Amino acid sequence: MTAVPTSAAAIAAGVRSGSLKAVDVVEAHLARIADREGEIHAFNVVLADRARAGAAAVDAMVAAGGDPGPLAGVPIALKDNMCTRGIPTTCSSKILDGWKPPYDATVVTKLAAAGAIAIGKTNLDEFAMGSSTENSAFGPTRNPHDTSRVPGGSSGGSAAAVAAGFAPVGIGSDTGGSIRQPAALCGVVGAKPTYGYVSRYGLIAFASSLDQIGPFTTTVHDSALLLDVIGGHDPMDSTSIPVAHAPLTGVLDRGVKGLRIGRITDLPAGADPDVTERLEAAFDALREAGARIIDVQVPAFSYGLTAYYLIAPAEASSNLARFDGVRFGLRVDALDTNTMYSATRAAGFGDEVKRRIMLGTYALSAGYYDAYYGRALKVRKLIHDDFARAYQDADVLLTPTSASVAFPFGSKGDNPLAMYLCDVYTIPSNLAGHPGMSVPFGTGADGLPVGVQVLAGTLDEATMFRVGAALERCAPAVTSAVALHGSAS
Amino acid sequence: MSAGARVDPRAEQVLEYGYQLVVGLEVHVELDTATKLFSASANRFGDDPNTNIDPVTLGLPGALPVLNRHAVELAMRIGAALDCTIQPSTFHRKNYFYPDMPKAYQISQYDQPINIDGHLDLPGGKRIGIERAHLEEDTGKSTHVGGSGGRIHGSDHSLIDFNRAGVPLVEIVSRPDLRTADEARQYVNELRAILVAIGASDAKMEEGSMRCDANVSVHQPGTPLGTRCEIKNVNSVRSLGRAIDYEARRQVDLLASGGIVRQETRHWDETDGRTHTLRTKEDADDYRYFLEPDLVPIVPSAEWIQAVRDALPMLPAARRARLSEASGSPAYSEAVMAAIDRGQDAYVLAVGHLGGDIGRALVHVKEAYAEQGPSPTVPAQDLALLTTLEVDGKLTATQAKAVLAEIVAAGGGDAAAIAAAKGFEAMDNSALESVVDQAIAADPEAWVKFCAGEGKAMGALVGAVMKATGGKADGKVVTAVLNQRRAAQP
Numbered sequence: 009m010t011a012v013p014t015s016a017a018a019i020a021a022g023v024r025s026g027s028l029k030a031v032d033v034v035e036a037h038l039a040r041i042a043d044r045e046g047e048i049h050a051f052n053v054v055l056a057d058r059a060r061a062g063a064a065a066v067d068a069m070v071a072a073g074g075d076p077g078p079l080a081g082v083p084i085a086l087k088d089n090m091c092t093r094g095i096p097t098t099c100s101s102k103i104l105d106g107w108k109p110p111y112d113a114t115v116v117t118k119l120a121a122a123g124a125i126a127i128g129k130t131n132l133d134e135f136a137m138g139s140s141t142e143n144s145a146f147g148p149t150r151n152p153h154d155t156s157r158v159p160g161g162s163s164g165g166s167a168a169a170v171a172a173g174f175a176p177v178g179i180g181s182d183t184g185g186s187i188r189q190p191a192a193l194c195g196v197v198g199a200k201p202t203y204g205y206v207s208r209y210g211l212i213a214f215a216s217s218l219d220q221i222g223p224f225t226t227t228v229h230d231s232a233l234l235l236d237v238i239g240g241h242d243p244m245d246s247t248s249i250p251v252a253h254a255p256l257t258g259v260l261d262r263g264v265k266g267l268r269i270g271r272i273t274d275l276p277a278g279a280d281p282d283v284t285e286r287l288e289a290a291f292d293a294l295r296e297a298g299a300r301i302i303d304v305q306v307p308a309f310s311y312g313l314t315a316y317y318l319i320a321p322a323e324a325s326s327n328l329a330r331f332d333g334v335r336f337g338l339r340v341d342a343l344d345t346n347t348m349y350s351a352t353r354a355a356g357f358g359d360e361v362k363r364r365i366m367l368g369t370y371a372l373s374a375g376y377y378d379a380y381y382g383r384a385l386k387v388r389k390l391i392h393d394d395f396a397r398a399y400q401d402a403d404v405l406l407t408p409t410s411a412s413v414a415f416p417f418g419s420k421g422d423n424p425l426a427m428y429l430c431d432v433y434t435i436p437s438n439l440a441g442h443p444g445m446s447v448p449f450g451t452g453a454d455g456l457p458v459g460v461q462v463l464a465g466t467l468d469e470a471t472m473f474r475v476g477a478a479l480e481r482c483a484p485a486v487t488s489a490v491a492l493h494g495s496a497s
Numbered sequence: 498m499s500a501g502a503r504v505d506p507r508a509e510q511v512l513e514y515g516y517q518l519v520v521g522l523e524v525h526v527e528l529d530t531a532t533k534l535f536s537a538s539a540n541r542f543g544d545d546p547n548t549n550i551d552p553v554t555l556g557l558p559g560a561l562p563v564l565n566r567h568a569v570e571l572a573m574r575i576g577a578a579l580d581c582t583i584q585p586s587t588f589h590r591k592n593y594f595y596p597d598m599p600k601a602y603q604i605s606q607y608d609q610p611i612n613i614d615g616h617l618d619l620p621g622g623k624r625i626g627i628e629r630a631h632l633e634e635d636t637g638k639s640t641h642v643g644g645s646g647g648r649i650h651g652s653d654h655s656l657i658d659f660n661r662a663g664v665p666l667v668e669i670v671s672r673p674d675l676r677t678a679d680e681a682r683q684y685v686n687e688l689r690a691i692l693v694a695i696g697a698s699d700a701k702m703e704e705g706s707m708r709c710d711a712n713v714s715v716h717q718p719g720t721p722l723g724t725r726c727e728i729k730n731v732n733s734v735r736s737l738g739r740a741i742d743y744e745a746r747r748q749v750d751l752l753a754s755g756g757i758v759r760q761e762t763r764h765w766d767e768t769d770g771r772t773h774t775l776r777t778k779e780d781a782d783d784y785r786y787f788l789e790p791d792l793v794p795i796v797p798s799a800e801w802i803q804a805v806r807d808a809l810p811m812l813p814a815a816r817r818a819r820l821s822e823a824s825g826s827p828a829y830s831e832a833v834m835a836a837i838d839r840g841q842d843a844y845v846l847a848v849g850h851l852g853g854d855i856g857r858a859l860v861h862v863k864e865a866y867a868e869q870g871p872s873p874t875v876p877a878q879d880l881a882l883l884t885t886l887e888v889d890g891k892l893t894a895t896q897a898k899a900v901l902a903e904i905v906a907a908g909g910g911d912a913a914a915i916a917a918a919k920g921f922e923a924m925d926n927s928a929l930e931s932v933v934d935q936a937i938a939a940d941p942e943a944w945v946k947f948c949a950g951e952g953k954a955m956g957a958l959v960g961a962v963m964k965a966t967g968g969k970a971d972g973k974v975v976t977a978v979l980n981q982r983r984a985a986q987p
Contacts, residue, residue, distance in 0.1 A: 215790075330558070330599065
């Protein structure tokens with residue numbers, strides 16, 4: 009068997025040229041899954057047979073002189089909140105028990121059209137509500153760097169799958185940091201593009217005005233490649249932006265000379281020294297590479313968390329109302345409709361989901377709307393305006409992705425507020441609809457990965473990726489989890 | 498009648514004990530679009546249950562709504578017809594659990610509806626304010642099996658048909674400007690006529706494509722408005738009048754006996770002719786409205802709005818006035834109303850343009866064209882000739898009716914020829930007669946033989962007439978004229 013490269017770009021290049029067989033790529037990844045999945049639990053389901061068949065079809069196409077596309081033969085780990093036709097899609101919740109969507113999410117269709125191969129559906133915090141993947145109804149995912157620690161969340165399964173070498177690419181969704189935070193904790197690249205950059209059609213909604221799909225990859229180039237494939241207008245999603253996006257893979261070598269990198273001086277405090285030291289090193293590295301570091305203020309940044317925990321649950325309380333036992337998924341029978349609703353939802357939803365439905369219902373209720381939801385919307389506007397001012401002075405902003413490295417299981421499980429604080433640096437860009445990405449930048453004292461977050465203004469993914477690529481070039485070498493734990497192949 | 502003695506059109510009927518009725522109507526109409534408001538499933542009434550469905554209609558996880566442009570255009574057309582301000586608008590979610598509501602929320606316009614501040618003029622000229630006319634999606638339809646009266650209470654189980662879920666609706670909300678049940682009926686009839694005329698909806702109450710809720714209250718004139726009750730389940734214009742009259746009496750009786758009216762939603766029961774409490778304000782749902790994050794605002798361009806206004810057809814009121822003036826028949830006569838209702842007024846006017854008599858045409862159309870649409874199969878020219886014969890005294894009204902029946906059955910025909918064939922007297926065939934006379938003059942030999950009783954000669958003359966008329970003449974009529982001429986011989 010030919011050695012299988014780690015990056016999606018190299019795999020696709022090999023498969024398209026015929027020098028690498030997609031079936032070998034898939035087998036190599038299935039072997040790693042067989043080796044470590046029992047310990048990691050990245051997947052709700054591994055689609056081994058489908059992946060083998062898909063890989064054979066890709067190879068056949070190449071043999072026939074065809075081009076399967078820019079992701080030819082690239083295995084993809086899909087977060088299990090994206091609809092896959094005929095394949096169970098669970099959101100890691102009991103309430104979707106037995107449901108097989110009759111349709112594919114747009115992102116799934118686009119990936120398949122580009123030659124990618126879905127290798128499994130990954131674990132998540134139930135309905136993407138959480139920051140550790142501990143809220144999954146099917147048990148937690150473990151961090152491949154240290155299995156006593158969480159992978160982050162909510163897209164912990166996809167992040168862990170990429171970090172463990174189960175797939176070169178994972179697809180996640182990010183409502184308040186659910187791509188970037190697990191990317192940081194698992195030592196991979198995670199990008200959340202501008203709201204509307206990637207179609208949400210077929211993504212099971214948590215908070216519709218905040219949800220955005222993005223990739224986990226081992227390189228910044230792969231991240232750009234993935235967004236080039238899955239981005240773009242979709243007539244099935246009214247909020248997808250109707251403009252063509254210039255390829256991001258083309259900007260990565262432009263460097264950062266002359267770029268203004270913003271340091272937010274009024275950032276919420278509380279990041280661990282592990283993290284702040286790496287952030288300072290990142291500023292230094294970019295300065296070294298020719299960028300200017302300037303101070304900016306984003307006063308409303310600190311209020312993001314509070315506003316988010318009103319807006320996101322409010323939307324969730326409405327989005328999750330359709331799980332009523334009438335048309336699909338779990339139904340707990342009862343003598344009348346209202347009792348059936350209650351029994352079904354009581355049995356089907358986990359505690360965190362119930363907590364957020366209650367919070368959101370309350371925030372939208374008559375008599376409380378103005379004080380909670382209405383006020384949160386005003387804060388959201390303030391955050392947007394404050395960012396807009398900051399981006400007049402700075403091209404991008406650099407912050408920690410997560411306040412800490414991966415934390416041990418159970419350390420925040422009993423304290424929802426401590427868990428909510430995990431997303432304090434990632435949430436504001438969701439509220440503003442802006443892009444953000446986490447790039448690995450060395451490790452903390454325990455040898456655990458630390459990510460640095462690059463934030464940019466609306467649709468300025470190009471500048472964000474230039475900076476991301478520059479950080480990757482000067483990041484200290486880190487032993488990958490795959491290398492650390494060996495490989496079956 | 499002197500000016501002072503004229504009945505004030507705004508005079509308001511006063512109920513017992515001096516109470517005044519106040520009514521506002523909320524009318525829901527299903528828009529006549531090919532597909533649903535937010536998905537590509539067909540918008541079609543009467544199909545097998547659960548055949549016009551898709552992930553969006555069923556509210557499946559991950560499905561997203563995409564707004565139907567034609568539905569927006571029809572909503573704007575309604576706004577234009579009701580002289581509303583057409584403005585940028587947004588959608589909200591109205592959250593409540595009900596089995597036939599697939600997402601457990603209805604997508605509806607809330608604080609920024611597409612149409613506001615319009616009006617509708619009743620036949621008598623009274624102007625009724627329109628507060629708003631907004632877009633929203635319909636729910637599915639539940640059928641409760643077992644129990645009594647098809648209500649959910651006490652039923653064994655329920656069946657749900659999602660074909661109707663997501664059908665585009667416009668809800669037209671009047672101001673509380675109606676003062677009698679009759680005004681309410683007139684309002685609904687006029688609104689229906691407008692909706693049909695502009696092609697926005699077939700507006701059939703019996704099929705549910707037009708549904709009407711009435712907000713009814715009573716008060717003493719000069720005092721603030723009373724507490725209102727919303728009356729639902731009114732399924733015909735007649736029921737609307739009955740329900741309002743019943744509810745007004747109920748409220749007056751309650752107040753007169755020292756009680757108070759509670760704000761509540763009441764259900765009209767057609768069989769017992771009463772309204773019954775459905776839910777009170779206290780147990781009303783809290784809908785937790787918020788801006789629908791899956792959709793973007795509708796911001797129609799000024800050009801689009803103008804194009805919709807410009808393309809608006811003539812509305813029923815103006816068409817009634819036009820037909821009334823042309824025909825001499827009152828604007829609200831049965832004949833004028835029928836012609837407008839069926840969209841046959843342009844046809845009647847065409848009869849006039851072709852030299853026919855509009856008054857007679859109007860009567861004939863009302864009686865004989867009930868099965869015909871806006872484009873009757875009978876050429877207007879044919880009806881014009883019939884009415885001309887009638888006003889010229891060559892056909893009685895009864896004869897004309899008989900002739901028209903044949904014309905309608907055949908999809909057209911020459912009234913004179915049919916009348917002749919039927920042997921109706923006093924018929925005028927001057928044009929044909931002159932052709933016959935020319936044929937006689939051109940072939941005197943045949944004429945002499947015909948007069949002598951030779952059958953062959955008659956064939957020659959008829960053939961000549963046929964040739965001269967290009968075969969359009971009715972042979973029977975030609976024969977009749979020839980016989981007339983022969984009989985007239987000295």
